[in-house]
Amino acid sequence: MASITDPNMSDTFTNAMEEMHNKQLKAFGEIIDATAELCQSHRQFVKSAQDTCLKKCKDDELLFETLQTFKRDLQQKSTLLKEKRCSVTEVMAEIQQKEMQKEEIIQKIEKLKEEQAKRKELIQSQNRANKDRLKNLQKARLVFQDHLGMEIRTIISKTVKGEKLQFVFRNINPSDQDSAYVVTMGIKDGVYQIVSSDPALECLPALESRLQETNNLAAFLANIRKEFISRARQ
Incomplete structure (x- = not known):
């Protein structure tokens, strides 16, 4: 064992202490470097996490805004759909009403056609009846005008629509054969x-009234002549 009084012993101890100190400094430096590296890594991790969170927040905000936009669009479309449904309902009601009006118009047209057909038939019937009456007038004219001196006149009135016939009877009054007795119809x-x-x-x-019932004009004129003769003899 070396003596502490050995002069080399102090140098050895000093060198050993310096070597130990250097080792500790080196270790401490490595620890500081590792700590700095860990701090830098931690800051980078925190920054990355913060950036990720900020990006996530921005994405969430954008997603929220997109959802809100979709919601508003959906509400608008829902409102438009309701309005269109109401419009369709109104159009359908209007179409139904027009169909009903169409049916009513068709029924009125059919009724008018029936009435027109009836009027046409009535006019044809009246024309046939008028032709028959004209024939009766011709026969009466032959009988009364040729044999009894009756004269038939046509009168067109300015105030009354249509023509009137005037039957002028003569040879009624024995004292005045030319005296005229007239009936207008x-x-x-x-x-x-x-x-x-x-x-x-x-x-x-x-x-x-009897003439309208029998439609016998000749008999009517004969009766009129008899009445005029009876009147003349009074």
């Missing part, structure tokens, strides 16, 4: 109508 809607007689006959309405 017309045809309305296929029916004989007596307008007047000169001189006036009280039985004229009854004779008119």
Whole structure:
């Protein structure tokens, strides 16, 4: 064992202490470097995590805004859909109403066609009846005008629509053969109508009614002549 009084012993101890100190400094330096590296790594990790969180927040905000936009669009589309449904309902109701109106118009047209057909048939019937009456007038004209001196006149009135026939009887009054006895009549809607007689006959309405029932003009004129003769002998 070396003595502490050995002069080399102090150098050895000093060198050993310096070597130990250097080793500790080196170790401490390595620790500091590792700590600095860990701090730098930690800062980078924190920054990366912060950037990731910020990006995530921005993405979430964008997603939220997108969702809000979709929600608003959905509400608008829902509102438009409701309005379109209401419009479709109104259009369908209008179409249904027009279909009903169409059916009513068709029914009215059919009714008008039926009425027109009836009027046409009635007019044809009246025309046939008028032709028959004209034939009766011709026969009466032959009988009364040729044999009894009766004259038939056509009168066109400016105030009354249509023509009137005037039957002028003569050879009624034995004392005055040329004296005229007149009855005026017309045809309305296929029916004989007596307008007047000169001189006036009280039985004229009854004779008119019978003429309308029998449609026998010759018999009517014969009865009128008899009444005029009876009136002249009074």
